[in-house]
Amino acid sequence: MINILKYKIEHQIKLLTLLKNEPDWRSFVSKGAIDRFKTALLESETYICEYQGEIVGYIRALVDGFGVYVSELYIAPPYRGNGYGAKLLSKIKQAHPDQDVYVLSDEDQYYQKLGCQRVGSVFKL
Template sequence: MSSILKYQKKHEHELISLLGKEPDWSSFLGDDAIDKFKDALLESETFLCESEGNICGYLRALVDGFGIYISELYVSPQYRGAGFGAELLERIKQEYPKQDVYVLSDEDAYYEKLGYERVGSVFKL
C-alpha cells in the first residue's frame, strides 16, 4: 500500500538520507548544493511516495503558469517496478489538470514505456 504526500520540511531528513545512498545524487547533496536543494524542495511542487511507512520516492516540479516541468523523479531501487513513479506522475497531473506537464529527463525509455508523447527533447504527459 502506498500513498502520495505533499512534501513538507518534516520530510527533509528522511528524503535526504534516501537520496544520500545514491551516488548519482551527489550533485544535489554536496556541501555547495545541499542548502539550495532543500530550499528547492520547499519552493517547488514536491511530492513523496510512501510505502509501508517509508519514503520510497519523490517528484519535484517547477510551475511557471505556462506549464509544469518535472525536474526530478526518483524511486529507490528496491521499490522500482511497482508503479510508484507512475503514481507520482499521475499526482502532478491531478494537481494541474488544465496545464501541460513536461518531463526534463535523460531516462527516455521509462517515459516511452509509460506511453508519454515526446515533444522535442522533453516528454509531454
C-alpha cells in the same frame, strides 16, 4: 499500501538520507548544493511516495503558469517496477489538470514505456 503526500519540511531528513545513498543523486545533497536543494524542495511542487511509513521516492516540478516541468523523479531501486513513479507523475498531472506537464528526462525509455509523447527534447504526459 503507498501514500503520495505533499512534501513538507518534516520529510526532509528521510528524503535526504535516501538520496545520499545514490551515487547519481549526490550532486543534489553535496555540501555545496544541499542548502539550495532544501529550498527548492519547499518552493517547488514536490511530493513524496511513502511505503509502509518509509520514503521510497519523490517528484519535484516547476510550475510557472505556462506549464508544469518535472525536474526530478526518483524511486529507490528496491521499489522500482511497482508503478510508484507513475503514481507520482499522475499526482502532478491531477494537481494541474489545465496545464501541460513536461518531463526533463535522462531516462527516455521509462517515459516511452509510460506512453509519454516526446516533444522536442522533453516528454509530455
